[in-house]
Amino acid sequence: MASITKRGKSWQIRTSYLDIHGKRHFKSKAGFKTKKEAELYINELNKTASQSDDIGSTIFKEYFDDWAKTYRLPNITKLTAQWYTNTSKQIDKYFGIRDIKEITRRDYQSFINAYGKNRSKSSVSKLNTFIRSCVQNAVYEDIIPKDFTKNIIITFDKSKTRKVDYLNLDEIRRLTQYLISGLNRHFTSRYMILTALYTGARLGEIMALTWDDINFNFKTITISKAWDYTNGGGFKSTKNESSNRVIRVNSEFLNILKELKNNNSNIVFLNQYNTIPSSSAVNKTLKKSLKTLSIKRDGFHFHSLRHSHVAFLLANNVDIYAISKRLGHSNLGTTTKVYAYLIDEYKAKSDVVIDNSLDTLTQDDTYTERIDL
Known part of the structure; x- marks a missing residue:
């Protein structure tokens, strides 16, 4: 379908046609003095198109x-x-x-x-x-x-441009202890927040966890699907192929999750209403918890827990490559790009360690001078 529009004092056209090979091409042209001139151009183009190999314009x-x-x-x-x-x-x-x-x-x-x-x-x-x-x-x-x-x-x-918002180590510990102290298996929002702190998984990935995904013997959680909470619920594929991963966790956290196994469902975080807490409900619990602990973080939300998990791992000298795989990023570049601000903070601390380590190159107390006899 062709369109003719006026731009200032001139006219322009936008149309499409098929060439002699049956391939459709798009054509645009401006600068016609009158609408009639533009119409004549379209008619001529349609008339000769089937006889021409000219691919014309591609908008x-x-x-x-x-x-x-x-x-x-x-x-x-x-x-x-x-x-x-x-x-x-x-x-x-x-x-x-x-x-x-x-x-x-x-x-x-x-x-x-x-x-x-x-x-x-x-x-x-x-x-x-x-x-x-x-x-x-x-x-x-x-x-x-x-x-x-x-x-x-x-x-x-x-x-x-917002910097990555995260909790420091003391705040992570305080939040973790506070959540554990008030756990109730009938209300699963606290368990979901703890899962984010322990794994760094995304909200949709956590919502979709089933007991089949949790291996208590090998202490792992498999991420292979997500929950479509923005479109009424239901399982869906993860963000991309690299998001499918296996996350190692500790026994203490798995013991916390075991409390939910009494629920008569394969879905881990199903609550007493037989539903998975919504994004709004989980974020409400999170904000209320932070307020109780007097932790002030404007704009802090559930995804910020993922950032906090990264901060915790970096502070404990976990290799950035291992962190990238744990997060399910497709490549290391994605991790370093997203967490550049965080990495720079911990780089400054690492520089001190490197500096002290280099000093030892000339401070070997076991060195003895060789004497030729």
Whole structure:
């Protein structure tokens, strides 16, 4: 379907047609002096299209949508799909009917600058990741000769970028002891909070735990599914393949979980109402607990427990690679990126240890000078 719109004093068209091979192409063109001139152009294009090999224009936004539909949307969650929809809207808002072949690296940098003016670094980086994958595909398909997203500088609003919020070691211990002191197997929110502190698992992963996932002999918890709490409940796949993992835990924590085995269900955290506590209910319990302990953390929520778990492991000198695997990250880069602020804090402490260790290179008391006889 063709569309004709007026932009300022001129007219522009957006249409599609099939070439001689039956392949559909998109065409956009601006600068027509009158609407009649634009209509004549569309008619002529449709008339000659079936006789031409000319691939015409490929509107950036429409190419992105087709690429996402073909290569991304079939295998992602609804939440991630919404990100692709939002990215498409941003492309359309900024580039309109611009042909992807016309876009330069300077154009794209200006787009990133405009988008990042009032957004966080993570938001800009995510949008750029989606678009860059699409553009690289366009290069591979010979739609464009160069990747105009290469070496782009991510610009963002620093005030919108939040640091990872977490509890310190003393606060983690106090919260853990407080939760244990008031456990009641009929109300499972406290057990879920403790699970996050002991494992670093995501809320959806914890909600979906069944007794089949817990191995009391080997002291492990298997994460192989998640709970779709944003869409009415039910099991679903984990965030991605790397999220499927086995987490080692201690006997003390497993003994706490055993208290729930009296529930007549395979679902671990089913409460007395035969439901799994909602995100709202668990966060309410968490905030109430922190308030009772006089721990002030504005904006602290359930996912912050995952960050606190990482802080605890780092403080206890656990290797970052082991932490990454425990969290279910696809690669080490994801872990170091998300927890850069935390890692830098503990790096300063490690530097002192390294400094003291290096001093021992010249302080070997067992060294004796060799004497030639």
